[in-house]
Amino acid sequence: MSFTDAIKTCFRKYVTFSGRATRAEFWNFVLFMLIASIALTIVNSIIFGPTILQNVSVTINSAGEQTQSNSITKQYNAGWLGTFFSIAVFLPALSVTIRRLQDTGRNFRHLLIPIGCACLSATIFFATSKSIPIDTSMFPDPSTMPTSLRMPGNIPVMIGLALLTFASYVFFLIWLCNSSEPTTNEFGPYPREVSS
Numbered sequence: 001m002s003f004t005d006a007i008k009t010c011f012r013k014y015v016t017f018s019g020r021a022t023r024a025e026f027w028n029f030v031l032f033m034l035i036a037s038i039a040l041t042i043v044n045s046i047i048f049g050p051t052i053l054q055n056v057s058v059t060i061n062s063a064g065e066q067t068q069s070n071s072i073t074k075q076y077n078a079g080w081l082g083t084f085f086s087i088a089v090f091l092p093a094l095s096v097t098i099r100r101l102q103d104t105g106r107n108f109r110h111l112l113i114p115i116g117c118a119c120l121s122a123t124i125f126f127a128t129s130k131s132i133p134i135d136t137s138m139f140p141d142p143s144t145m146p147t148s149l150r151m152p153g154n155i156p157v158m159i160g161l162a163l164l165t166f167a168s169y170v171f172f173l174i175w176l177c178n179s180s181e182p183t184t185n186e187f188g189p190y191p192r193e194v195s196s
Contacts, residue, residue: 003028010092019188021099029096040078050074102187104178114168121161128153
């Protein structure tokens with residue numbers, strides 16, 4: 001399947017979660033989203049300029065002494081253009097991902113594994129983290145800064161959860177790279193045998 005055919009197919013099957021999608025269809029659509037995101041970042045940066053970020057870095061040593069450093073950085077992103085694009089391609093991307101999983105013989109529940117790991121990590125982080133007050137007087141406009149930061153309460157647990165989440169995404173990526181099942185499976189016929 002060509003690059004343009006993949007884009008047309010994914011938008012034509014905007015919310016079609018049944019059936020199967022070949023590797024070419026899936027990865028060409030991923031490439032389209034990547035190219036469009038880069039183009040939107042360039043356009044947004046030219047029109048609106050960078051986003052200015054105020055960063056706070058808090059360090060607590062073994063004696064419990066807290067040090068803080070502040071910095072201002074420029075970040076180039078797709079801004080509102082990227083947000084609108086992400087909303088527009090969310091359902092086609094989700095549907096082609098599910099159809100790609102089904103092409104390898106897996107159902108949509110496999111998509112929930114990395115999402116579940118990420119949600120579990122975030123939940124445990126917020127449940128076990130502690131709030132550390134920060135000094136905002138060093139910033140040009142302290143009223144726009146938060147007065148505290150969340151710090152992980154148990155570093156080894158957070159590292160373990162981060163590794164688990166990373167591993168789940170690696171497995172998910174491997175599943176998306178797998179070959180198609182060359183025969184009809186429970187999700188439909190082999191995609192190359194039917195016209196899209």
